[in-house]
Amino acid sequence: MKKITLLFLIALLIAACDADNFNMDNDNDVLDEPLPELPIAADNPLTTEGKQLGRMLFYEKKLSRTNTIACASCHHQELAFSDPNRVSFGVDSLTGKRQAMALFNLAYSGNGFFWDGRVDVLRHQSLLPIQDELEMDETLENVVAKLSEEQLYLDQFTKAFGSSEITEEKLGLALEQFLSSLVSETSRYDLYKQGKIDLTASELNGERLYLDRGCDNCHAGSNFDEPRSRFLNNGLDVESDFLDLGRELITNDPADRAKFKVPSLRNIAVTTPYMHDGRFMTLEEVLHHYASGVQESSTLAGPIFLGNNLTLGGFDLTPSEVEDLLNFFDTLTDEDFLTNPDFSNPF
Ligand code: HEC
Ligand code: HEC
Structure with missing residues (x-):
């Protein structure tokens, strides 16, 4: 019995060494x-209204401190949502540190998001560029406040989530729906x-x-x-x-x-x-x-x-x-x- 356990442990060790x-x-x-089939989080099913809200947010410059940069400023559809610049330009023309990634088939990713895989869930990932000082440099509180002043968004949040109250969580969920729908096949x-x-x-x-x-x-x-x-x-x-x-x-x-x-x-x-x-x-x-x-x-x-x-x-x-x-x-x-x-x- 002991021998078997030992062999098993050795096998595990070999498997672990072969990390790549x-x-x-x-x-x-x-x-x-x-x-x-598209894997979709059970608590955030894709709906027409939710995807549409996520799409509006993706192209919304008010998500940035200066109201000049949208997600789409660095992720261009005709380039598979990538960026032709070597490193992206954020607010005040500040340059980022890495090349913007193309965005498609994200719902299939089992490997985390960003070049270093530092975030696992799209709804969390999608709120980070907003707060990144080299990208959109805005607080989520301000984004919620800015969007809450617009009837267009109050209406679309109601259609997507059943109430006009705009929250940080809903922002993430709507962006997750839009990003998940970007399927290229x-x-x-x-x-x-x-x-x-x-x-x-x-x-x-x-x-x-x-x-x-x-x-x-x-x-x-x-x-x-x-x-x-x-x-x-x-x-x-x-x-x-x-x-x-x-x-x-x-x-x-x-x-x-x-x-x-x-x-x-x-x-x-x-x-x-x-x-x-x-x-x-x-x-x-x-x-x-x-x-x-x-x-x-x-x-x-x-x-x-x-x-x-x-x-x-x-x-x-x-x-x-x-x-x-x-x-x-x-x-x-x-x-x-x-x-x-x-x-x-x-x-
Ligand atoms: C050992 C694994 C490995 C092999 C083999 C490999 N690649 Fe890659 N490839 C990578 C990694 C890792 C990256 C990202 C590296 C980085 O950005 O630092 C990459 C990046 C790329 C990119 C850039 C993608 C982008 O969006 O910027 C292209 C194009 C590419 N590889 C093509 C190829 C081709 C063609 C071959 C065969 C000649 C190949 N790769 C073989 C691991 C590999
Ligand atoms: C200033 C340019 C810029 C803006 C604005 C921007 N991004 Fe990005 N995006 C990047 C860069 C650069 C990376 C890679 C960063 C890294 O690996 O550290 C990236 C990576 C991503 C990824 C990871 C993709 C993958 O395959 O892992 C997603 C998803 C994404 N961005 C979505 C968004 C969303 C949603 C917004 C708007 C809320 C946004 N981005 C705004 C530049 C930008």
Whole structure:
């Protein structure tokens, strides 16, 4: 009996050491299943009125101290709700520290929100940019007071929540409904996987290269961000150049130094610039990083780069292969999502 317990403990220990939990089998599991049914919190079901209120709030500049910045100022629909600026501009043109993330399929995220995964629940996440001094720099009390002066909002809160009383909690719930409704699943690649359209030879070769070079070790599954619940260092810098400690800032664990959330690659062709600090302007630069720019450091996702075809020494990428990969990335753009009138500015 004791022996079994010991073996069990050893197995647990081994599993715990393999914290980065790599998927090294290269078994082509990118989008083999469509996105599952939308997981929605039981205490905040999506309603037409609630989503509409969340949408109004998302485009509402009064959420900022200066009444000049809305969520949409940094998250643009036509760019999959990302920001073309390397770091975002908040109130008084103050610059933030990180690149604004694209917003879609958030309800599926099992990995926390923000680059370092510091918040787990959307209704809490959505109130933080309002109070962030480099973003909207406003207090929730002031937002509630400003909105309570407007009949438009008193009416919409009544429609959404049955009473015109505006509270911080309701703000979070309405934004959570809108953010949860941002689902992107009709790219050309989705249609191809559903057998509805064909891809060109170049796009198919790009898909093959994507799998072959091991990109799917980290960006796989129905949202190109699985396996989930991991924060990784994809080799952007050597140790002495770490400017942002990433996940370590949240866990205080040096093993998490310079690790960031693995982003989805859906809509990737329209969400330039790339990485948590927006250092790469083009996907071509990103490809060259993985092919020949990966930097060694104590927290580098080593097994990935040393195993498979992603070696630290780099992999070959001919100009025509780069073109094929870029054509493949273009198939991940979901035009319906980028132009869906349900998500546009309601004012
Ligand atoms: C000044 C620019 C700016 C404004 C305004 C802004 N954001 Fe963001 N947003 C960012 C940046 C930058 C990040 C990444 C921050 C980080 O990782 O620390 C981000 C991240 C997010 C994320 C996390 C996405 C993910 O995949 O983890 C969500 C959700 C989000 N913002 C929603 C909102 C909402 C809702 C508002 C309005 C209440 C808003 N943002 C206002 C810049 C902005
Ligand atoms: C070891 C896991 C891993 C592998 C393998 C990997 N990536 Fe990444 N990828 C990441 C992480 C982590 C980030 C975010 C890093 C950051 O911002 O600091 C990222 C970011 C990106 C981004 C930027 C996304 C954005 O929204 O800014 C692109 C594009 C990308 N990867 C493409 C690829 C391609 C193409 C391959 C194959 C050549 C690949 N990745 C292989 C982990 C990985």
